[in-house]
Amino acid sequence: MADTVPMPSDQDIQQAAERLAQGRLVAFPTETVYGLGADAENPDAVRGIYRAKGRPSDHPLIVHVAPGADLLYWAAQVPPVAQQLIAAFWPGPLTLILPRNPQIPDTVSGGQSTIGLRCPSHPVAQALLGRMAALKPSGQAGVAAPSANKFGQVSPTAASHVREEFSDLSADELLILEAGPSEVGIESTIVDVSRTGQGLGAVLLRPGHVTAAMIAQVIGYEPALPDAQAPQVSGSLKAHYAPRTPLSLFDPDSVPAMQAALAQGGRQAIVAFASLAPFAADMHDWYVCAPEPQAYAQDLYAMLRRLDQGQYEHIWVQRCPDTPGWRAVNDRLGRAAAAFEG
Template sequence: MNSPDMSRLLAQAAQKLAAGGLVAFPTETVYGLGGDAENPEAIAAIYAAKGRPANHPVIVHVAPEADLTYWAASIPAEARALIQAFWPGPLTLILPRASHIPAAVSGGQSSVGLRCPSHPVAQTLLREFARLKPSGQGGVAAPSANKFGQVSPTQAAHVRAEFPELGEDRLMVLEGGPSNVGIESTIVDVSRLDDGIGPVLLRPGHITAEQLADVLGKPPARPDATAPRVSGSLKAHYAPHTPLRLVTRAQVLAMARGELMPSRAENRRVVALVFEAPPDASASYIDWRVCSCDPALFARDLYAVLRALDAQDYNCIYIEQPPGTEAWRAVNDRIGRAAAAFG
């Protein structure tokens, strides 16, 4: 991180952002596809590269010492309490957008999503970029560095594989090792408190509803009909190219006995991600992969596993449904949306 080569690359990346270019960079959650959050042309380039609908907002990443009043019209006490507890870290706050911040980052909405990542490469990049801005407040708009609706990247190699058409001249990719959280940030809406609405948990993540409640003094509300649009809120999202299905433990055992799956003669080749290998695996055309029973470890490895399986020409990926507990809520959200992409 502190090597002369990395310092040089980070300075170059900040200059590229300042010139309106795109930089993919590591965070603790996933790798982001970044552009200057105050440059509508840079934001448009992000949307074009991803194939992202223009009304689907992106998250603005800021350094730990950023002046949040530059980005948000107001910062309620609840937001400040969450910032004190969880920033830097995998928490995005939806706040009223300051009038001079381009509406493009919010998909045309009056709110803005702000996050302060904890990854050291991301923090250094954000600080270097802020030094180049006349205001001293450099924010980087950065959705996940993948094509819209696909599996998010947790390694630099994933990003390069996702955007081969861009090349290093149009997209600079910073190395930062594997993301240690592995799924996107928790999103909490605190933009409507003056109307008596919220805080609202819009997307579950590594920071759980129980942890939020400990800080807020009450559980966050569920999304409502008037909630702002946020990243990752579509029914079908985070999907691999290979069809993905969720199965119960009973179905796993039936699969192992060959009762739910077509025979090898039908040229089926599938993989099943399970929490415990079935005792009877007579359906030998199924590749059994045992997953961690720890929700944090499962989440950390999920996207990298899905990308690896995508490259192995399986007909289908089966995932054993995790427990329905709060600890597994974020994982269930991601794999549920991934499965929804295939009906």
């Protein structure tokens, strides 16, 4: 991780907290990606997130809370399985879907009766939440914050990405706290624990850095896969996390068909593991990706943004191993490719 970017000052963080309390937007770093934040209890401010991103208003947001927050301020109940996961993974890249306390406006949950809560581990995010809580009569603060990018596009892992995405907003409309690149690089794992009263346990709605195996070690069983009644959550659309340049996935067996596409002309990029011998040159550029999932995830979105700026006709990405450790990366790449299918 680069350590040359200075952390925001206390004055910067206080200014950001005051802006949030005034109903304005603030982009801030977390360990996963940069978030576009607004006061979760202010429906007008939250609607500002939807407008800025071009996000459908029925697509729920995640509310970020500080360590030690009173979760019953936000959720109607916190079942034992949620308490286990909180003890194991908070602060950290895990979002829990809980029954929403009716006092919390449903703007943050896309009209659903649930709410997504996460306690980030990034020190700037924690400091911002703490300062905001001090400004609240209740002493409780929540920042609704999806990724700080236009809806459906590649998530930002650096402040420069946020500035690129929202060049249409002035500094008065959006304050950006900068603190270097995100450490995890992909969005949080999302686990639904809102239906334990119906006999259901934990349900994994979005894979992430906290894996199903890690969750199973804590709660004693593998989280279930989503069913038809699962709440809608961030990043659950088939097509998401997509660059603007068309992207396709390939495996070694499909290389001949891919070579035929490469031969049709136009400068194209190939992202592959070092174990795959290069088979294209001349007009095409070859990029070797990280061999293990955490490093791959950390660079994934920054890589897609770099390739987007390369003026390629097409981006080809080798499929990652179909193993549990690669599940989150495969999820993001699959949704990115789905944006260009059909």
